[in-house]
Amino acid sequence: MNIGDVANRTGLPAKTIRYYEEINLIKPLRDANGYRRFREQDIHKLNFLGRARALGFTIEDCRTLLALYEDESRASADVKRIAREHLGQIDAKISDLRAMRDTLGHLIDACAGDDRPDCPILRDLGGKT
Amino acid sequence: MNIGDVANRTGLPAKTIRYYEEINLIKPLRDANGYRRFREQDIHKLNFLGRARALGFTIEDCRTLLALYEDESRASADVKRIAREHLGQIDAKISDLRAMRDTLGHLIDACAGDDRPDCPILRDLGGKT
DNA sequence: ATGGGGGTTCCAGCCACAGGAAGGTCAAGG
DNA sequence: CCTTGACCTTCCTGTGGCTGGAACCCCCAT
Known part of the structure; x- marks a missing residue:
């Protein structure tokens, strides 16, 4: 092929x-x-x-996982540890993103979104007055 | 300074x-x-x-937002549009990550994590048999 | 004079590819 | 036999948003 x-x-x-x-x-x-x-x-x-x-999974994790996959004498604990660490990173990212989304969501709700210049989003970014 | x-x-x-x-x-x-x-x-x-x-926000978004911030005749609608698009991307990322976390979480739960080679995580990655 | 803690530029590297140029190869059709 | 077009090859560059480091300059205190 x-x-x-x-x-x-x-x-x-x-x-x-x-x-x-x-x-x-x-x-x-x-x-x-x-x-x-x-x-x-x-x-x-x-x-x-x-x-x-x-x-x-990162490429390096993939490399390790692939090696474990091909190693008949592996310990599943090794696999599980890698997976758990990765899960931790995913959770961390999700909570970062959720914090962003919450803040951003509030700001968006507060913004009129019309043709006037007044804007809570920019006010917040500019340091809240 | x-x-x-x-x-x-x-x-x-x-x-x-x-x-x-x-x-x-x-x-x-x-x-x-x-x-x-x-x-x-x-x-x-x-x-x-x-x-x-x-x-x-990406650097390019930041550049635009900064320009709007300094433009007294801006329309808040422009700011809001950028923010909403960004919010959409955040939500998309969150749902991607949640899907990953769910799958990964199930696999981790199913894995004994001991010194034996048998491992549902690898089994799944290897094509479920 | 010297030492240390600033500052400067420039170059390389990160991650996991994607895009594209320049060119070789192969099977089908005229 | 020749062409066409779809493959394949390598190599180089670019992505985003920095970070690390080398090699060098500047200023103040001792």
């Missing part, structure tokens, strides 16, 4: 697949003409990576 | 302040020795920028 087919099958852009090879996440074979040739195991790894990325 | 004092007063790193000058958000004066000299209006702008950034 060439990269285009793999892109179709995995949903990952060809650019991304090339990038994953460059950073040694996958190692597809090469045909005589220089084209990458992907085996089923490569595609399987790419799907793994796609799902892990969709859950927001 | 030199950049160090301004950094202390605004809470912004000196590096960031220099960067904001580089991208023309502020234009501090220069002393004979080449040091930046900040006026109160520069500090006011920096505080504005700090608060806008803390609400998650």
Whole structure:
């Protein structure tokens, strides 16, 4: 399979697949003409990576998770620890975003949104008077 | 005021302040020795920028908001539109993150986290079998 | 004179790719 | 046989919003 087919099958852009090879996440074979040739195991790894990325894991986490996935003697505790740390970061981000949304929401509600210059949003950003 | 004092007063790193000058958000004066000299209006702008950034506005949004802030004949509708668009992006991000958190949370709960290799998290990433 | 704590510029790096140029390869159709 | 067009290749640049560091200058106190 060439990269285009793999892109179709995995949903990952060809650019991304090339990038994953460059950073040694996958190692597809090469045909005589220089084209990458992907085996089923490569595609399987790419799907793994796609799902892990969709859950927001960093590339380095993905690398570790992939290694654990292929290590039959792994301890699930290692996987769980990585996942929990990541969950913590997600929660932190969510609460940051919620704080922003709350503040911003109040300001927006307070703003007339007409053609006059008076604006609580700018007043707040400018230091509340 | 030199950049160090301004950094202390605004809470912004000196590096960031220099960067904001580089991208023309502020234009501090220069002393004979080449040091930046900040006026109160520069500090006011920096505080504005700090608060806008803390609400998650992009630099380009900040630039626009600052221009509106200084435009006495602005229409608050313009400000509100920018804020609402930004709010939309925040909400989108929050819901992405919540989806991630939910999936990840379930997987973590299902994982024993001991020294055995069996792991629902990896099973899911690997394609659920 | 020297030491230390400011300041300056410029360059590299971060993350995870995306866009695009310049060129090689392959199968189908005329 | 030649062309066309869809692939593929590598390489370089850019993204956002800074951050770190090198190499150097400036000023004040000892």
